[in-house]
Amino acid sequence: MSAGILATMASVAQTGIEPISGPIGIEPISAPVDGAVPTPEITWAALLPLIILGLGGLLLLTLSSLLKRKAPRALYPIWTIATAVLAVASVVPVWAKVQGFNSILWWDFRDLWWQPATTAPGPFSTLGGAYGVDGFSLFVTVLICCAVILTTLLISGYLQREELDGPEPYALLLLAATGGVVMAGANDLIVLFLGLETISIAVYVLAASHLRRAQSQEAGLKYFILGGFSSAFFLYGIAMVYGATGTTNLVLIKSSLAESIPRHDLLLLVGFAMLLVGFGFKVAAVPFHSWSPDVYDGAPSPVVAFMASAVKVAGFAALVRVFVAGFGQYAADWQPLIYALAVLSLVVGSSLAIVQTNVKRTLAYSSISHAGFILIAVEAASETGTAAVLFYAAAYTFMVAGSFGVATLVGRAGDGRHSLDDYKGLGRTNPVLAGTLTIFLLAQAGVPFTVGFVAKFYAVIAAVQAGSAALGVVAMLSAVIAAFLYLRIIVAMYMAEGDDGGSDAPADPADHIHVPRPAAAALAICVLVTIGFGLFPGWLTDMAADSTVVLVEQGSTDASTALPGGQTLIVDDEGNLVPAGDGAVAPTEASDPSADPATGDGAVEAPQVQDPAAAEGTASVERP
Amino acid sequence: MGVQIVVFAVCAIVALLGALGVVFARNPVHSALGLVATLFAIAVLFVNQNAQFLGVVQVIVYTGAIVVLILFVIMLLGVDTDEDLDTEPLLGQRWAAVIVALLLIGGIAGIFFVEGRGEAVTGQVAALAPIVPGIPSTDAQGNPTTAAGVDTFVRALPAEQQQAIGEQNITQIGEHLFTDYVFAFMITAALLTIAVIGAVLMARRPKRYEPMPELEDTSYEDVDELSTTGEVTG
Numbered sequence: 001m002s003a004g005i006l007a008t009m010a011s012v013a014q015t016g017i018e019p020i021s022g023p024i025g026i027e028p029i030s031a032p033v034d035g036a037v038p039t040p041e042i043t044w045a046a047l048l049p050l051i052i053l054g055l056g057g058l059l060l061l062t063l064s065s066l067l068k069r070k071a072p073r074a075l076y077p078i079w080t081i082a083t084a085v086l087a088v089a090s091v092v093p094v095w096a097k098v099q100g101f102n103s104i105l106w107w108d109f110r111d112l113w114w115q116p117a118t119t120a121p122g123p124f125s126t127l128g129g130a131y132g133v134d135g136f137s138l139f140v141t142v143l144i145c146c147a148v149i150l151t152t153l154l155i156s157g158y159l160q161r162e163e164l165d166g167p168e169p170y171a172l173l174l175l176a177a178t179g180g181v182v183m184a185g186a187n188d189l190i191v192l193f194l195g196l197e198t199i200s201i202a203v204y205v206l207a208a209s210h211l212r213r214a215q216s217q218e219a220g221l222k223y224f225i226l227g228g229f230s231s232a233f234f235l236y237g238i239a240m241v242y243g244a245t246g247t248t249n250l251v252l253i254k255s256s257l258a259e260s261i262p263r264h265d266l267l268l269l270v271g272f273a274m275l276l277v278g279f280g281f282k283v284a285a286v287p288f289h290s291w292s293p294d295v296y297d298g299a300p301s302p303v304v305a306f307m308a309s310a311v312k313v314a315g316f317a318a319l320v321r322v323f324v325a326g327f328g329q330y331a332a333d334w335q336p337l338i339y340a341l342a343v344l345s346l347v348v349g350s351s352l353a354i355v356q357t358n359v360k361r362t363l364a365y366s367s368i369s370h371a372g373f374i375l376i377a378v379e380a381a382s383e384t385g386t387a388a389v390l391f392y393a394a395a396y397t398f399m400v401a402g403s404f405g406v407a408t409l410v411g412r413a414g415d416g417r418h419s420l421d422d423y424k425g426l427g428r429t430n431p432v433l434a435g436t437l438t439i440f441l442l443a444q445a446g447v448p449f450t451v452g453f454v455a456k457f458y459a460v461i462a463a464v465q466a467g468s469a470a471l472g473v474v475a476m477l478s479a480v481i482a483a484f485l486y487l488r489i490i491v492a493m494y495m496a497e498g499d500d501g502g503s504d505a506p507a508d509p510a511d512h513i514h515v516p517r518p519a520a521a522a523l524a525i526c527v528l529v530t531i532g533f534g535l536f537p538g539w540l541t542d543m544a545a546d547s548t549v550v551l552v553e554q555g556s557t558d559a560s561t562a563l564p565g566g567q568t569l570i571v572d573d574e575g576n577l578v579p580a581g582d583g584a585v586a587p588t589e590a591s592d593p594s595a596d597p598a599t600g601d602g603a604v605e606a607p608q609v610q611d612p613a614a615a616e617g618t619a620s621v622e623r624p
Numbered sequence: 625m626g627v628q629i630v631v632f633a634v635c636a637i638v639a640l641l642g643a644l645g646v647v648f649a650r651n652p653v654h655s656a657l658g659l660v661a662t663l664f665a666i667a668v669l670f671v672n673q674n675a676q677f678l679g680v681v682q683v684i685v686y687t688g689a690i691v692v693l694i695l696f697v698i699m700l701l702g703v704d705t706d707e708d709l710d711t712e713p714l715l716g717q718r719w720a721a722v723i724v725a726l727l728l729i730g731g732i733a734g735i736f737f738v739e740g741r742g743e744a745v746t747g748q749v750a751a752l753a754p755i756v757p758g759i760p761s762t763d764a765q766g767n768p769t770t771a772a773g774v775d776t777f778v779r780a781l782p783a784e785q786q787q788a789i790g791e792q793n794i795t796q797i798g799e800h801l802f803t804d805y806v807f808a809f810m811i812t813a814a815l816l817t818i819a820v821i822g823a824v825l826m827a828r829r830p831k832r833y834e835p836m837p838e839l840e841d842t843s844y845e846d847v848d849e850l851s852t853t854g855e856v857t858g
Contacts, residue, residue: 172821179815188808
C-alpha cells in the first residue's frame with residue numbers, strides 16, 4: 001500500500017470519534033475509519049490476458065447453451081484458440097511497457113490507453129499489490145497460452161474420436177489457463193493459492209473427463225484426493241509464513257525478512273517446508289511424484305499434455321516467484337531442500353522410467369526427471385537460474401505436448417494402446433508419426449541441435465555458476481540414464497519387429513493411424529519450435545533473460561530494470577530499435593494522441609520517474 | 625464483565641448439551657438439531673468475545689449451510705434405518721479414537737503448562753497487534769506484544785469500547801476485502817464457477833453411454849513401489 005493511502009487513512013482516523021487513552025499507558029485507539037474506503041487502483045490493461053482467458057471461457061459456455069446442438073463442431077476449438085491468441089496479443093503492449101519499449105515492430109504503444117497512467121516503464125504491481133506484472137509473469141502467460149492452443153488442437157480430434165462432445169473441456173482449459181496466469185503473477189500468497197486451486201480443480205475434472213473410461217475416472221479421483229491433500233499442506237505453509245512475518249504479501253514478506261530476523265525462525269522454516277510440499281506435488285518432484293505415473297496413464301492423453309506443460313510451468317513460475325524472489329533472503333535455508341528434491345527427481349525419475357513397459361508411464365517418469373532439471377535451475381536462486389527455468393519450461397512445453405500428442409494418436413480409439421508393444425513397427429506403418437515422435441524424444445534426451453539440449457545446457461550452467469557443480473554432474477549423469485529410455489522407444493518403433501512377424505511384410509492398412517488436421521498442425525508447431533529454437537536459440541534466450549522476476553509495491557515502478565538513465569528504445573524511421581534521443585520516455589498520459597509515430601518526433605517529455613529509494617522506503621511501512 | 629460471564633455460562637451449557645445430544649440421540653434428525661443448538665451457542669460465544677463477524681459467519685455457514693446439507697442427506701437416505709452400534713466397521717477404531725482423543729486433550733492441556741503459552745499457540749504475535757488499533761507492537765520492555773498482551777489490553781477497556789472494537793473488526797474485514805484482497809475475492813468467484821462447470825461435466829451422460837471394454841491388463845504392469853493393480857481391476 002502506498003504512502004499516500006497510509007497518510008489518507010491516518011488523517012481520516014484523526015478526525016473521527018475522539019480517541020481514548022489506553023489503560024496500560026500507550027497510544028490511543030484510533031476511531032473507525034469513516035468515509036470512502038480507498039480502493040486500489042487497477043491497471044486494467046495489464047490484466048487483459050487474464051480477463052480475456054477467463055471471459056473467453058465463460059462466454060464459450062454461454063454461447064454453447066444458447067446454440068444448444070446447432071453449434072458446428074469446429075466452433076469450440078476455434079473459439080478457444082482465438083481466445084488464447086488474443087490473450088497473447090494483449091501481452092505484447094504490457095511487455096513493451098515493462099521492458100521500456102515504445103513500440104514493437106509496427107505496433108506503437110505510446111498512445112495506448114493506460115489506466116491509470118502509471119509512472120515510468122518497468123515492472124509494476126496492481127490490484128492493491130496483489131498481482132505483479134513483470135517480464136517473468138508475462139513470459140509464463142504466453143507459455144500457458146501456447147499450451148492451451150496446442151492442447152486444443154490435440155483434444156478436438158480426440159473428443160471426436162472418443163465420441164465425447166460438449167464445450168466443457170474447452171471452457172475448463174481456458175479457465176485453468178486463467179488460474180495458471182494468476183499463479184505466475186501472484187504477489188500475494190492467498191492469491192497464489194487461489195490461482196493454484198483454480199488450475200488444479202479444472203485439471204482434476206479434465207483428467208476425469210473421459211466419462212466412458214474407468215481409468216480416466218480413477219485418474220481424476222486420485223489426482224483430486226492427493227491434490228487436495230497437498231493443497232492443505234500448501235495452505236498450512238501460508239499460515240506458518242503469515243505467523244512468522246505478519247503478512248501474506250510477498251513484497252512485504254521480502255522487506256520484513258530483509259529488515260528483521262523473525263523471532264520464530266522455526267515457524268518460517270516449517271512454512272518453507274510445507275510450501276515446498278505443495279509445489280513439489282504440483283510439479284511432480286520426488287518424493288511427491290507418486291500420483292503422476294498413474295494419473296498420466298489414466299487421464300486422456302491431450303489433457304496429460306496440458307498437465308505436463310501448463311500446470312508444471314505455472315507451478316515452477318510460482319515456485320520461483322515465492323522462493324527465489326520472495327524468500328531470497330533465506331536462500332541458504334531453502335536451497336538444501338530444493339537440492340534434495342532435484343537430486344531425487346533426477347535419479348528416481350530417470351531410473352524408474354527405463355523399467356516401464358507403458359509409454360505414457362515412461363513419459364510420466366521422464367517428466368519427473370525433467371522437473372529435477374528445472375529444480376537445479378531454481379536451486380541456483382539467481383537471475384541466470386530464473387532465465388534457465390523459463391527457457392527450460394518453454395522448451396519442455398513444446399517437447400512434451402508433442403510427445404503426448406503422438407501418444408494421443410497412437411492410443412487409437414479408446415485411448416488405451418500405450419504399451420511399448422503398440423509402438424513396435426510404428427516406423428514402418430506410420431513413418432511420419434514415428435519420425436515426429438523421434439524428434440521429440442531426442443530433444444527430451446538433450447541431443448544437440450534440439451531445444452532440449454540448449455535448455456539442459458542453461459540449467460546446468462546456472463547450477464555451476466551458483467556453485468552447485470555436483471548438482472550439475474548428477475543432472476548430466478541422469479540425462480545419460482534418461483537417454484536410454486528415449487532410445488528404447490525409438491528402437492521399438494524402428495528396429496523391433498511388429499506382431500505380424502517379418503519386417504518386410506506389407507503394412508497392414510488397419511495399422512495406419514488417422515491423423516486429424518488440427519493434431520497434425522499441433523505436431524508441426526512442436527517440431528518447428530523444437531528444431532527451430534534448437535538451431536537458433538538466441539531469441540528465446542534473450543526473452544528468457546529479459547523476463548526477470550521483480551517484486552514491487554503498487555504505485556512504484558522498479559526503474560532499475562529499465563535502461564540506465566531512463567533511456568528507452570524506440571523504433572526509428574527505418575524500423576530499427578534505437579535508444580530514444582534525449583533519454584525521453586513517452587508517458588501515455590502526456591503523449592499527444594495526434595502525434596504521428598512515423599514522423600519520428602514522438603518522444604515527449606519524460607515523466608517524473610519515481611525515486612527507487614523512495615519506493616524502497618514505502619515498502620517497509622507497516623500496513624494499517 | 626458480569627454479563628459476559630453469565631452469557632458464557634449459559635451458552636457453554638447449551639453448547640455442551642447440544643453436543644451430548646448429537647452423540648446420544650437415537651434419531652439422526654435429533655442429532656442434527658442438537659448440532660444446530662451447539663453451533664448457535666458457539667456463535668453467541670463469538671459475539672460475546674467481540675468477534676461479531678465470526679459469530680455471524682458461524683450462523684450463516686455452519687448453522688445455515690452445513691447443517692441443512694447434513695439434514696438433506698439424512699432425509700434422502702431415510703431416517704428410519706437403525707444403525708447397529710454393536711458392530712465395528714473398522715476393527716479397533718473405538719480404541720484408536722479413545723487414544724487419539726486422549727492425545728488431543730493432553731496436547732491442549734500441555735500448552736497451558738508451557739511458558740509464554742500465547743506465543744506457543746499463535747506464533748509471533750506482533751502480527752496480531754495491528755488488528756486492534758492503538759496497541760503498540762512492543763511492550764514496556766521492548767519485547768513484541770504477545771497475544772496475552774493484546775487480550776489484556778482489550779479486556780481492560782470499558783465495555784462500549786470493546787463493543788466498538790468488535791464493530792471495527794467488521795469494518796476492517798470489509799475494507800481489506802475490497803482493498804488488499806479484492807483480487808483474491810474476484811478469483812474466488814472464478815474458482816466457484818469452475819467447480820460448477822466441473823460438476824456439470826462429471827454429472828453429464830454422454831450421448832452414447834456405455835463403459836469402455838476393459839483393455840488388456842498391460843497398462844498396469846507397474847514396477848514402482850505404489851502398485852495399484854488390485855484396486856483398479858478388482
